[in-house]
Amino acid sequence: MWTKYSTAPNLISAEMWKNTIESEGLPCKILPENQDILDWSENSSFVIYVPIGREHVADEIMRKL
Numbered sequence: 001m002w003t004k005y006s007t008a009p010n011l012i013s014a015e016m017w018k019n020t021i022e023s024e025g026l027p028c029k030i031l032p033e034n035q036d037i038l039d040w041s042e043n044s045s046f047v048i049y050v051p052i053g054r055e056h057v058a059d060e061i062m063r064k065l
Contacts, residue, residue: 014046
């Protein structure tokens, strides 16, 4: 199961956060904040998800930056 960790303002930022988190070994996925596929774009907000119970690991990874 996944839990919402953070929101990125656009796809590029979301991909950077995802790559940073995954480079430390924590699985991560991103999905558009608006779930309507017709509204997806590079400039949409994206939600970053991490596994439930592993939010503290993502916090530590982001704190290192």
